Amino acid sequence: MKSVYVDIYRRMTLIKQNDERFRAVIKLGRIISPYYPVRGQEAIPAAVSANLTNDDYICTIYRGVHDMLAKGVPMRALWAEIAGKATGTCKGKGGPMHVTHPATGVMVTTGIVGSSMPIANGLALAAQIRGEKRVAVAYFGDGASNIGAFHESLNMASLWKLPVLFVCQNNGYGEHTRYELATSAAKISDRAAGYQMAGVTVDGNDPLAVYAAAKEAVERARSGGGPTLIEARTFRFFGHLLGDADNYMKKGEKEAAMANDPVPKFRAWLIANGHATEADLAAMEAGIEKEIDAAVEFALSSPNPDVAELRRDVFAHELSA
Amino acid sequence: MKSVYVDIYRRMTLIKQNDERFRAVIKLGRIISPYYPVRGQEAIPAAVSANLTNDDYICTIYRGVHDMLAKGVPMRALWAEIAGKATGTCKGKGGPMHVTHPATGVMVTTGIVGSSMPIANGLALAAQIRGEKRVAVAYFGDGASNIGAFHESLNMASLWKLPVLFVCQNNGYGEHTRYELATSAAKISDRAAGYQMAGVTVDGNDPLAVYAAAKEAVERARSGGGPTLIEARTFRFFGHLLGDADNYMKKGEKEAAMANDPVPKFRAWLIANGHATEADLAAMEAGIEKEIDAAVEFALSSPNPDVAELRRDVFAHELSA
Amino acid sequence: MSTATSTAKPNTLNTVQAVNMALDEAMGLDPNVIVLGEDVADEQEGGIAGVTKGLSTKYGKSRVRSTPISEQAIIGAAIGAAIVGMRPVAEIMLMNFTTVCMDMIVNHAAKLRFMSGGQTHVPLTIRTMTGAGFGTGGQHSDYLEAWFAHTAGIKVVAPSCPADAYGLMLSCVFDDDPCLFIENMPAYWAPGAPPEKGVRIPLGKANIVRSGGDVTVIGYSRIVSDCIAVADKLAKEKIGVEVLDLRTVSPFDEEAILNSVGKTRRAVIVHEAVTPFGVGAEIATRINKALFGKLAAPVERVGASYCPVPFSKPLETAFVPSQAQIEAAVRTVLK
Amino acid sequence: MSTATSTAKPNTLNTVQAVNMALDEAMGLDPNVIVLGEDVADEQEGGIAGVTKGLSTKYGKSRVRSTPISEQAIIGAAIGAAIVGMRPVAEIMLMNFTTVCMDMIVNHAAKLRFMSGGQTHVPLTIRTMTGAGFGTGGQHSDYLEAWFAHTAGIKVVAPSCPADAYGLMLSCVFDDDPCLFIENMPAYWAPGAPPEKGVRIPLGKANIVRSGGDVTVIGYSRIVSDCIAVADKLAKEKIGVEVLDLRTVSPFDEEAILNSVGKTRRAVIVHEAVTPFGVGAEIATRINKALFGKLAAPVERVGASYCPVPFSKPLETAFVPSQAQIEAAVRTVLK
Ligand SMILES: Cc1ncc(C[n+]2csc(CCOP(=O)(O)OP(=O)(O)O)c2C)c(N)n1
Ligand SMILES: Cc1ncc(C[n+]2csc(CCOP(=O)(O)OP(=O)(O)O)c2C)c(N)n1
Ligand SMILES: [Mg+2]
Ligand SMILES: [Mg+2]
Helix, strand or coil: CHHHHHHHHHHHHHHHHHHHHHHHHHHCCCCCCCCCCCCCCCHHHHHHHCCCCCCCEEEEECCCHHHHHHHCCCHHHHHHHHCCCCCCCCCCCCCHHHCCEHHHCEEEEECCCCCHHHHHHHHHHHHHHHCCCCCEEEEEECHHHHCHHHHHHHHHHHHHCCCEEEEEEECCEECCEEHHHHCCCCCHHHHHHHHCCEEEEEECCCHHHHHHHHHHHHHHHHCCCCCEEEEEECCCCCCCCCCCCCCCCCCCHHHHHHHCCHHHHHHHHHHHCCCCCHHHHHHHHHHHHHHHHHHHHHHHHCCCCCHHHHHCCCCCCCCCC | CHHHHHHHHHHHHHHHHHHHHHHHHHHCCCCCCCCCCCCCCCHHHHHHHCCCCCCCEEEEECCCHHHHHHHCCCHHHHHHHHCCCCCCCCCCCCCHHHCCEHHHCEEEEECCCCCHHHHHHHHHHHHHHHCCCCCEEEEEECHHHHCHHHHHHHHHHHHHCCCEEEEEEECCEECCEEHHHHCCCCCHHHHHHHHCCEEEEEECCCHHHHHHHHHHHHHHHHCCCCCEEEEEECCCCCCCCCCCCCCCCCCCHHHHHHHCCHHHHHHHHHHHCCCCCHHHHHHHHHHHHHHHHHHHHHHHHCCCCCHHHHHCCCCCCCCCC | CCHHHHCCCCCCECHHHHHHHHHHHHHHHCCCEEEEECCCCHHHCCCCCCCCCCHHHHHCCCCEEECCCCHHHHHHHHHHHHHCCCEEEEEEEEHHHHHHCHHHHHHHHCCHHHHCCCCCCCCCEEEEEECCCCCCHHHCCCCCHHHHHCCCCCEEECCCCHHHHHHHHHHHHHCCCCEEEEEECCCCCCCECCCCCCCCCCCCCCEEEECCCCEEEEECHHHHHHHHHHHHHHHCCCCCEEEEECCEEECCCHHHHHHHHHHHCCEEEEEEEECCCCHHHHHHHHHHHHCCCCCCCCCEEEEECCCCCCCCHHHHHHHCCCHHHHHHHHHHHHC | CCHHHHCCCCCCECHHHHHHHHHHHHHHHCCCEEEEECCCCHHHCCCCCCCCCCHHHHHCCCCEEECCCCHHHHHHHHHHHHHCCCEEEEEEEEHHHHHHCHHHHHHHHCCHHHHCCCCCCCCCEEEEEECCCCCCHHHCCCCCHHHHHCCCCCEEECCCCHHHHHHHHHHHHHCCCCEEEEEECCCCCCCECCCCCCCCCCCCCCEEEECCCCEEEEECHHHHHHHHHHHHHHHCCCCCEEEEECCEEECCCHHHHHHHHHHHCCEEEEEEEECCCCHHHHHHHHHHHHCCCCCCCCCEEEEECCCCCCCCHHHHHHHCCCHHHHHHHHHHHHC
8 A cells, every 4th residue: 555655645746746847948938838737636647547547548627737638738748839849749839728638548538628528438438338447537627617628518418327437636726716606516526416416525635635536436337336536626826827917816815725735735744654754755756857857858859840831730631831 | 276277378369370370371381480389288287387487587498489478578579580580589599499488487498408597597686686585487498407507597597486487288299209218207297306406207298287296386385495406398290390200209109298289278277167168268269360361461571670670689789781 | 320321322312311311321431420519319319300310229338429419529439539539520410509519629639739839730621511591590591501611721611412321421431631520401392313322522622513604603512503593594595504513612722713714704603601711702803803804794792781681580490591583693704 | 197197197008007997987877788708807817917907806806706717608698698787797717718608699699689579688898808929729729709700799809909999998808799799819818909988989980090002901909010110111112002900800991901902902811810711801802892803913811820729839920920921921922
């Protein structure tokens, strides 16, 4: 079991350190890109992904680098994509809101609130029809739980017992709008009952809680038991979009959340419980930092895509100039 | 109380007799129109409407003549509309799926599954902002409870405590698809909890049950208590669209429902309980039949709309020829 | 299974049967072909017009699924399956109902290949029917192909007859890009010549259905039959009307159009969608540009009135472009 | 309230301030004007760009409502309120998000007047922003106005500068038909001349922003400023470029177009939407028809590349029509 915990921590650290670097590099203007920070939400995809293999699929959203990194997207290609370079996962054509990396199962990243869910169903449907044991995870936010696609997707997944996890990262806000002003359910997981679906709310900052919920859900999905709605409560430390002033937040709310930062907390727990030593983790962190250095360097020194790319990938055949 | 029961019966009879005549006239080819029969579902709008005034609004759907008649749409204009005549509620331009009659509060009839709900919210919103006591009713089917608009509408109505009733006429089928194959909830009213909304399932063939549920909901709405989801279970006696073969139905299902016809049942109850005499009701029925005769005659003898109508009502100003 | 598909080669076939045949054949050829949509399985009568009849019985309910009334979920499920290599055929019962799933069609099916830099693609066919004439009014019979033609990354296909429906459907299913396949409902049961079994009609290629040297009439979908009727009528007056059936609306066969109009110097474009900002505008613009100074008359367009589809029969009839209007347009360019 | 609205007449004003001023004025004039949309109230910072800042504080949270992320519910609520006499201004944050509420816009807002035979109408304004240039990629910056222009019953308005945004917004709010009001996001903070307070700019009328006798350049929305820049540049070469800002895309001012092109005999149409099946096709077709045989050159179109909006900066830059492309098109028609 020890290795799983450490592995989750590794994924969390990967996310934390990358997010820090993304914000720094973008603030310095070395990369120009809209960026939706993920600091604070590390535990969720880290713990979910610890239950997944490369054969499993995820669909994520604009706020998704944590989900991608946790799933294993290589850092260099990710950084290059966000830098808009030809060496990016999508040759720079997708950008941060549309990263795709089939080799690690990152099948769709969408900028449309709610739209990760219907497509995750389709990935799960293919697995079901083919008799494969893969599962699909749809990540989305609390705000997304109020859009039509959520409803249609959960209903269909339940009817067809699709091997899918609907993982709601409830960070308390959709853009500038607080949860209670947008969402009529006390808990988003309360909505699962309306689909006769298993639903659970967990502390999204507690990797063990998320891991346990995801494990159960993945087992259910793989064994034909159908979908699960997991609401993981968390907080985004750096607002909606990098550069936002966050004036809409309750006083002290962000500070309180940051004081409860899941990453150092889990780190301390690992050491206190003998899962790893300070030295182990420090080495891991330093290793990741070096990888990030290399990824940034790779991204910044990579070439831009050729303008001819505008004519490619529109259809299977290249358009004439 | 007596008068309300008889009044509900009057509305049911209006519906039943009109539906019979619509089917007959259309089958004879005297009117050519797609027609979505409503026989079997009379009790629902009859009992709901007994709680409403002309100031209250409804939004209904393609299968909506029962809702319209119960709300008071004049028969002549309704028949003329379905006959596509210039004297119809909408000058023949809307047809059966798009009847509008503001004087009786029939504000929208839509052919798009689910779309009655978002607009009913808006009617209720206007009443709320203006401080009026009106309520809005959105009628829709069981199949419609699986489309995105349902979800978005219920969430918004609950958040804003809009004076609206979501009345689901659960007739067990959406086109040819049985309820259980399309709807993952055991009861549609189970979904209300996900919106912290009052929700109730009633026997839609029992006018008293529907009346009581609607009364409570209308009172809640008028007094600022917000929306209610009412699921009224019923059956459509003549399939989805007039002319359908209904081969998708379970054996004996239709026959059983017809044997349990709400209209004669309620009639017998009224007489047995002294709310009306056989003679009273027979006279009422004969009166309605005569009115229908007149409405049919009016519709068939009315002129067609002028082709210039294609240029009118596209915008406020008439288009040039 | 419709009886048509069980006989060797029928004498005539309607579009319902033709599409059914194509789907049957595609499902037999490739286990990745699946069918999704409201009422498509046999328990639900194989679609409201019976187009998918027999398929669930033959290929199983796992591959042929009746869905809830949830168009976003339908297209989403099809997209997800498509990007991992299946070839879904999803039905949006009526074309107008694309209005409740535009995001899935336009932002995902059409864009995923490009946004992913070619890593994923969406070999999805969306079947949909439309067309005024049955009194279904403002929300059930409009032609909206121009929206999709204006969207990069999705092909728009609109057969005019049963045999084309068959051959084009096969091509759509096995094409590696998303295709929107438009079936005209009022023409569903019109009989036509049977197709060559197994022969796919290439996408993006127009078909000359009548040859003539005086004027080119360009159309697609059901109304091509009206164009043919006009051509045949005018042939008796020795007016040579060349009728070009686009078959694929986007990307359309510009070469064939310019070849024909280059010869006739006169063009009429006909479609059932409303005229303003319709597909005809693009075709006319390309003709005008390529053949500038060479045309004998301005390009004429014949489309529906600029209004929602009206219910009342005389209005609906006046709304849909008529043979008389096509003929008048032909005579106008011949003046 | 933005500071701009509190001073008498500022020297310059940007579009954010101009639209804010117009909404403030409209809400002050008529209690039926309400505002709905994601984050529009002050508690949520008055919209992501601050366009509605101050309104909820001034007019109350009942009339200015931040909504859930539920575009169908937003437009539905606005339609319902509109048909009973309110004048809602509903925000769909980005134009692309119309893809999740097309049914409400197209089947209901646009069609209810017609389908009800004129009994109800929908005096609704839908504000929406779009435009490539900020690296928001494939789903956040496309221009989709052609879809709505192809839809009978809804007007499409696209101001090119702050003063026009002000005057056109007032007209939209008080117009009795639904209007889609397109704001260009990258140009939100570009300063412009202030408007005359209270003066509404009529819908359906174009504006000659540069006069010239040699060629007519027709545009709308932000890119008009590029058209002006090209005109000013070419003026130095004594090339007279008349720039016509449509202001209203549908129904557009055909008379003004034909007057201008009738004079110059040369036309270039410019928009940020992809060229094929775009608004330019309709304008070109009408010009070609009305001025058949009178044009000195084929009508040119300048639009975005036929692909989704790419993310990478050099691709995005190449995607959006440039001044160089506009200039090249002008020189082409002058050849
Ligand atoms: C359909 C749609 N509407 C609006 C938006 C604009 N938007 C982008 S993110 C966002 C907030 C989403 O909130 P939530 O689902 O809680 O996710 P979070 O950003 O908090 O992770 C909104 C409204 C969008 N992208 N798509
Ligand atoms: C968005 C949309 N999808 C599909 C249809 C086609 N359609 C018309 S009625 C119907 C069934 C609706 O079932 P239900 O909501 O139960 O209402 P009922 O007809 O039983 O009264 C369907 C699928 C439609 N009108 N709109
Ligand atoms: Mg959130
Ligand atoms: Mg039903």
